[in-house]
Amino acid sequence: MPTFRLYDTQSRSVKPVETQEPGHLKFYCCGPTVYSYAHIGNFRTFIASDLVVRTATALGWRVTYVSNITDVGHMTQDDVADAGGEDKMEKALKSKEGDAFANIWDLARHYADAFEDDWNRLNLQQPTVRPRATEHMREQIVAIQGLIEEGHAYETPTGVYFRVSSFDEYGKLSGNRDQDSLMRAVRAVVQDDNKEHPADFALWKKDDKHLMQWFSPWGWGFPGWHIECSAMSRTYLGDTLDLHAGGEDLVFPHHECEIAQSECLTHSPFCGHWMHVRFLQVDGEKMAKSAGNFYTVRDLLEKGHDPMALRLSLMSTPYGKPANFTMQSLKDAMSTIERFREVEKRVRAAGISESADGEPDTETQRVYDEMLEAMCDDLNTSVAIAKAIEGARLFLRDSDLTTSQAQSAQWFLRKTDALLGVVGGTATESLVEEPVVEGRPISALIQERAEAKASRDFAQADAIRQMVDSAGIELRDGPNGTEWRRKVT
RNA sequence: GGCGCCGUAGCCAAGUGGUAAGGCAGAGGACUGCAAAUCCUUUAUGCGGCGGUUCGAAUCCGCCCGGCGCCUCCA
Structure with missing residues (x-):
C-alpha cells in the first residue's frame, strides 16, 4: 500500500498523514454557514475532503469524519454595524430572500437541508457526524468557562474574549505571528474598547x-464563531485530531483561533495536519457570495448539467492549486463521465449484474493501483482521472x-467509483421528466422515427431527428434502440 | 507591510534533475442509410523572459515580466 501524503499548511510541506490509532483517521472538515445556498466553490472544498475519506478508506482505514454546520455566530462585516458586525443568519433573514421564512430557525433548517441535498447529489460520503453549532451550546x-478559569479568556460588558497574548504559539499556522501585522489586520470598525488587545x-x-440566544453564565447571548469547531471536534474526535480541513480563507483567523482555544483548554496538540483547499474561480474571476458571481449546485443541475460531470470538473484540478471553473470545463468533464457509463452499459450487455463482484486482470489491477497511488500523492486528481x-x-x-x-470492468468501475466517486449517480437521469416536442412525448417520436427507418424512409427519419434536435434533444441510435438526451449548452 | 500560490500546445492540465501523462477542441481513418457514440492514427525540438549550477533543467538558484489568493465578509 502506498503512503498517504498531503500538504500540511503548518509545516508548509507534503507529509504522510499520521493517525494516532493505527488505521483510524480522525478527520474534521469545517462545514458551511447556512445563511444561503452553498455555491460550487464551497463544494470544491467538500469534494476534496470527500476524496480524503475515499482515499483513506481505499487504504483500508477506518475514518471518523466530522463535518459541521454553522447555524449561529458567524459574523459578517458591515460598515453600519457595531462591534463585531452582524450575525450572517440574522442578516439573511432580513434580506429579500429571508421573507420566505417564518423565523431564523426556519431559515437555518431550509438552507441546511438544501446543503445536504446538494451534498448527496454530488455523491459525497456521509460524515460520521454532522454536528450543528446550535445543538452544542452546552x-x-x-469550553468558554474552562478558558476563563485558566486565564485565557475574560469577560467584558459586551462579551467574553480570548486573550491572544496568553497563547505564545498564536500565529503558528498562518504565520501571522508578529503583533504589528496582527494589529494592522484588525479593522477599525470591529474595535471594542473593552478588549484588552485588538487581536x-x-x-x-x-x-x-x-x-438566536441562550442563557449563559454571562447572561443572554450567543457563541462566537470559532468556539463551535473547538467544542464539537473535541466532543466527537477527542482532544487531538489527525487531520483538519477547510477552505484557504479559514487559515486565519478561524483555524488559528481554533488552535488557540483548543490547545489552551486541553493542554494537548489540537491537530497535527492541516489541509486547505484553494479557492475556485469562475471564468478567471474570483467567486464570492458577496460578489454575486457564483453558481450554486442546484442552478447548474436545474439547467440539465449532470451532477457527476460537475463533481468531476470540480475535482480535476488538484485541491492545492487555484482552479478555474468554466462551462467548457463542465462539458469536458461530461465526455469523461459518458465514457464510464459506456463501460457500464457494456458490462450489463455482457450479462454481468450490478451486484456482481468481478475480478480484475493484471492490467486492470495495475491501472487501479496507479490511480490509488496518485490519490495518495497529495490527492493528485489530474493523474488519478x-x-x-x-x-x-x-x-x-x-465492442463486445x-x-x-x-468481470474485470465491473471490478474496475466499482473500485474507481469508491475512490473517485464519479461513476455512480446515473440514477438521477431517470428522474428527469420525459420531454415533449411539438406536443408529443419523445418516446412517440422515437417510435415513429424507428418505423420510418424500418421502411427506409430516411428523409422522414432525419426530419424527426432534426425537429427534436432544434428542441435541444439529441438522439443516438444504438444496438438497443434509440436514446435521447438533453444537449448541454 | 506580512504569509502563500501560479505561469507547460487553441483550451483544461500532469510532470519538480534524465530528455514533455491525460482530457477537450482540431485533422485523417474504421464503423454507420446519415448521424451520434466508440475505436485507431495524428497534433509542443519545447515548458513566461534572461542569466547561472550541472554531463544533462520545464524541473535547482538568481533577477525580471505577468496573473492570483489570504491577512477579522467568504469554502
Whole structure:
C-alpha cells in the first residue's frame, strides 16, 4: 500500500498523514454557514475532503469524519454595524430572500437541508457526524468557562474574549505571528474598547436582542464563531485530531483561533495536519457570495448539467492549486463521465449484474493501483482521472466484452467509483421528466422515427431527428434502440 | 507591510534533475442509410523572459515580466 501524503499548511510541506490509532483517521472538515445556498466553490472544498475519506478508506482505514454546520455566530462585516458586525443568519433573514421564512430557525433548517441535498447529489460520503453549532451550546459554554478559569479568556460588558497574548504559539499556522501585522489586520470598525488587545476574539457575545440566544453564565447571548469547531471536534474526535480541513480563507483567523482555544483548554496538540483547499474561480474571476458571481449546485443541475460531470470538473484540478471553473470545463468533464457509463452499459450487455463482484486482470489491477497511488500523492486528481480514463479505455477497445473482461470492468468501475466517486449517480437521469416536442412525448417520436427507418424512409427519419434536435434533444441510435438526451449548452 | 500560490500546445492540465501523462477542441481513418457514440492514427525540438549550477533543467538558484489568493465578509 502506498503512503498517504498531503500538504500540511503548518509545516508548509507534503507529509504522510499520521493517525494516532493505527488505521483510524480522525478527520474534521469545517462545514458551511447556512445563511444561503452553498455555491460550487464551497463544494470544491467538500469534494476534496470527500476524496480524503475515499482515499483513506481505499487504504483500508477506518475514518471518523466530522463535518459541521454553522447555524449561529458567524459574523459578517458591515460598515453600519457595531462591534463585531452582524450575525450572517440574522442578516439573511432580513434580506429579500429571508421573507420566505417564518423565523431564523426556519431559515437555518431550509438552507441546511438544501446543503445536504446538494451534498448527496454530488455523491459525497456521509460524515460520521454532522454536528450543528446550535445543538452544542452546552459544550461551547463549558469550553468558554474552562478558558476563563485558566486565564485565557475574560469577560467584558459586551462579551467574553480570548486573550491572544496568553497563547505564545498564536500565529503558528498562518504565520501571522508578529503583533504589528496582527494589529494592522484588525479593522477599525470591529474595535471594542473593552478588549484588552485588538487581536482578542469573541468567544461569547452578550446580546438579548439576538434572534438566536441562550442563557449563559454571562447572561443572554450567543457563541462566537470559532468556539463551535473547538467544542464539537473535541466532543466527537477527542482532544487531538489527525487531520483538519477547510477552505484557504479559514487559515486565519478561524483555524488559528481554533488552535488557540483548543490547545489552551486541553493542554494537548489540537491537530497535527492541516489541509486547505484553494479557492475556485469562475471564468478567471474570483467567486464570492458577496460578489454575486457564483453558481450554486442546484442552478447548474436545474439547467440539465449532470451532477457527476460537475463533481468531476470540480475535482480535476488538484485541491492545492487555484482552479478555474468554466462551462467548457463542465462539458469536458461530461465526455469523461459518458465514457464510464459506456463501460457500464457494456458490462450489463455482457450479462454481468450490478451486484456482481468481478475480478480484475493484471492490467486492470495495475491501472487501479496507479490511480490509488496518485490519490495518495497529495490527492493528485489530474493523474488519478487520467488513470480512470486509461482503465475505461481497456474496455472500450472491443465492442463486445468477454465474460472475464466484463468481470474485470465491473471490478474496475466499482473500485474507481469508491475512490473517485464519479461513476455512480446515473440514477438521477431517470428522474428527469420525459420531454415533449411539438406536443408529443419523445418516446412517440422515437417510435415513429424507428418505423420510418424500418421502411427506409430516411428523409422522414432525419426530419424527426432534426425537429427534436432544434428542441435541444439529441438522439443516438444504438444496438438497443434509440436514446435521447438533453444537449448541454 | 506580512504569509502563500501560479505561469507547460487553441483550451483544461500532469510532470519538480534524465530528455514533455491525460482530457477537450482540431485533422485523417474504421464503423454507420446519415448521424451520434466508440475505436485507431495524428497534433509542443519545447515548458513566461534572461542569466547561472550541472554531463544533462520545464524541473535547482538568481533577477525580471505577468496573473492570483489570504491577512477579522467568504469554502
